Amino acid sequence: MSRGRWAAIGALAAAGAALLAITAGGIGQNLVYYWGPTELHAAGPKAVGASIRLGGLVAPGSIRKGEGASHVEFDVIDRPGGRVHVKCTGVPPQMFREQIGVVVEGTMDKAGYFEGRRLMVSHSNEYRVPGDGEKVDVQKAMRSTQGLDERQKPQEP
Numbered sequence: 001m002s003r004g005r006w007a008a009i010g011a012l013a014a015a016g017a018a019l020l021a022i023t024a025g026g027i028g029q030n031l032v033y034y035w036g037p038t039e040l041h042a043a044g045p046k047a048v049g050a051s052i053r054l055g056g057l058v059a060p061g062s063i064r065k066g067e068g069a070s071h072v073e074f075d076v077i078d079r080p081g082g083r084v085h086v087k088c089t090g091v092p093p094q095m096f097r098e099q100i101g102v103v104v105e106g107t108m109d110k111a112g113y114f115e116g117r118r119l120m121v122s123h124s125n126e127y128r129v130p131g132d133g134e135k136v137d138v139q140k141a142m143r144s145t146q147g148l149d150e151r152q153k154p155q156e157p
Contacts, residue, residue: 032105037082040108047108054084054104054114063098076102076114088116095121 032051033043040047040054059075066072070091076084086104096102101122106115 034103036078036080037076037084038078038080039082040084040114041082048110049107052105052107052114054086054106054116056082056084056102058096058098058100058102059083060098072096072119076104085113086116087113088119090117090119092119093121 032053033047034053034055035043035047036056037054040052043050054076056076056078059077062073062075064073070089071087072092073085073087076086086106088104088106096119103120103122104114104116105118105120109115
């Protein structure tokens with residue numbers, strides 16, 4: 001073979017090896033898992049230190065605000081009965097309240113709680129445009145976004 005072909009084969013082999021190294025070494029660090037409390041507990045030690053998006057509902061009576069506006073602690077629950085305590089350093093969104101859906105980005109700590117860096121809430125995507133001539137009750141709309149509307153409050157068992 002000519003010297004040029006050996007150089008081309010060597011360059012392709014080097015590029016392939018570099019691509020393989022980048023793929024194998026870097027992809028694990030860039031994965032972000034999306035788990036609920038039950039899956040998080042099932043993962044065990046694998047969850048500690050991993051980048052995780054924890055999803056579920058804020059447990060009733062679990063919200064404790066820390067010093068300042070940027071520290072909040074609460075529990076996240078899911079339907080199978082899982083529960084995870086979250087300590088979040090991010091500023092909670094204005095709509096944050098009990099029994100609202102949340103997604104918290106962070107990692108599981110060795111001490112057994114979830115360290116949240118970013119807190120997002122999910123809300124109803126229902127929107128109805130007022131009809132022609134229909135009067136809009138602004139106070140009622142504001143109460144519903146704050147969870148104060150009677151229809152949005154959970155029913156006592």
